Amino acid sequence: MKHAMTAGCGLSDEDAALVAGVRARRVRALARTITLIESSRADHQARAQQVLKALLPETGQRVRVGISGAPGVGKSTFIEALGLYLIGQGQRVAVLAVDPSSSVNGGSILGDKTRMERLSMTPHAYIRPSPAAGSPGGVAAHTREAMLVCEAAGFDVVIIETVGVGQSETAVAAMTDTFVLLQQAHGGDDLQAIKKGIVELADVMVFNKADLDRNATRLAMGQMQNALRLLRNSSHWAAPVLAVSAASGEGIDAFWDAVLQHRKRLAASGQLTEKRRKQAVDWMWTLIDMRLQKRFHNHGAVQAALPEQIAAVAAGCTTPAAAAAFLLDKL
Ligand code: GDP
Numbered sequence: 298m299k300h301a302m303t304a305g306c307g308l309s310d311e312d313a314a315l316v317a318g319v320r321a322r323r324v325r326a327l328a329r330t331i332t333l334i335e336s337s338r339a340d341h342q343a344r345a346q347q348v349l350k351a352l353l354p355e356t357g358q359r360v361r362v363g364i365s366g367a368p369g370v371g372k373s374t375f376i377e378a379l380g381l382y383l384i385g386q387g388q389r390v391a392v393l394a395v396d397p398s399s400s401v402n403g404g405s406i407l408g409d410k411t412r413m414e415r416l417s418m419t420p421h422a423y424i425r426p427s428p429a430a431g432s433p434g435g436v437a438a439h440t441r442e443a444m445l446v447c448e449a450a451g452f453d454v455v456i457i458e459t460v461g462v463g464q465s466e467t468a469v470a471a472m473t474d475t476f477v478l479l480q481q482a483h484g485g486d487d488l489q490a491i492k493k494g495i496v497e498l499a500d501v502m503v504f505n506k507a508d509l510d511r512n513a514t515r516l517a518m519g520q521m522q523n524a525l526r527l528l529r530n531s532s533h534w535a536a537p538v539l540a541v542s543a544a545s546g547e548g549i550d551a552f553w554d555a556v557l558q559h560r561k562r563l564a565a566s567g568q569l570t571e572k573r574r575k576q577a578v579d580w581m582w583t584l585i586d587m588r589l590q591k592r593f594h595n596h597g598a599v600q601a602a603l604p605e606q607i608a609a610v611a612a613g614c615t616t617p618a619a620a621a622a623f624l625l626d627k628l
Pocket residue numbers: 366367368369370371372373374375505506507508509541542543544545
């Protein structure tokens with residue numbers, strides 16, 4: 298019987314097989330588990346949580362790196378170069394994507410299968426394109442859980458990639474140990490990232506395509522270093538600013554050294570454990586907030602009362618606070 302419960306651990310035979318397969322580093326089991334996680338069916342979600350719980354003891358020992366940057370800056374070229382470099386050092390690498398575009402219109406900036414062709418061909422890498430649209434808890438929810446499954450499947454480094462558009466960067470920074478901002482020198486408006494306030498999230502700054510214009514890259518790096526000096530909170534890690542050429546592989550080794558350095562610093566002061574604990578608890582609160590909102594919007598009494606309250610607030614007949622309190626009382 299497919300869904301028979303296995304005595305004691307609460308997992309069905311099928312799910313126990315998934316757990317065993319992931320632990321045994323079988324790619325099919327890994328892919329099927331992530332598919333289960335990405336499913337919007339309530340029964341799949343319940344099973345996914347059981348499987349994740351069973352795998353939790355195998356998670357947490359790996360390196361989690363977030364990489365963000367605008368489209369075209371060279372993320373996939375960079376991740377491929379980095380992945381191949383790490384594999385050359387005997388490591389196994391998983392690459393996951395948080396793609397905000399996929400939850401908006403079902404399309405995807407990052408989900409293109411032709412990306413990272415060489416990396417995807419090695420058995421030491423696992424690349425998962427973006428999840429489909431409309432998942433409960435958002436795209437990032439699945440990526441966080443997929444990351445844990447990859448860790449349980451023995452991947453030494455999990456790279457989470459995102460396109461640089463607002464919230465997805467914050468979400469990726471909140472699930473990784475080291476967050477990397479990938480940029481390129483434009484010869485002018487190089488401080489875009491600073492204006493967007495993303496710089497504070499970055500633990501390592503990388504200017505890619507250094508081969509194209511070394512002077513512009515040097516200038517942009519100088520600008521960034523100055524800006525970082527102004528922003529810097531004295532007790533914090535000083536984010537290094539590096540130049541690389543993902544296309545030729547130049548600077549990839551220095552980049553990885555910087556990631557390890559950052560990690561070492563976090564670990565030495567006990568901040569790595571603390572950071573991960575805080576990330577997990579913050580994530581729990583994010584999920585609670587999201588699910589409460591969903592429950593609120595789906596609630597019959599709320600739906601019935603909502604139009605009148607909106608009209609009353611718009612017309613100035615009641616205050617937003619009074620309407621909010623009235624509607625929340627319906628829950
Ligand atoms: P993504 O959209 O951020 O993933 O960017 P891609 O990795 O697809 O790269 C966009 C374009 O930039 C491609 O044509 C790459 O070949 C090119 N590119 C990426 N890295 C470098 C680099 O270091 N030097 C040069 N000259 N071109 C690069």
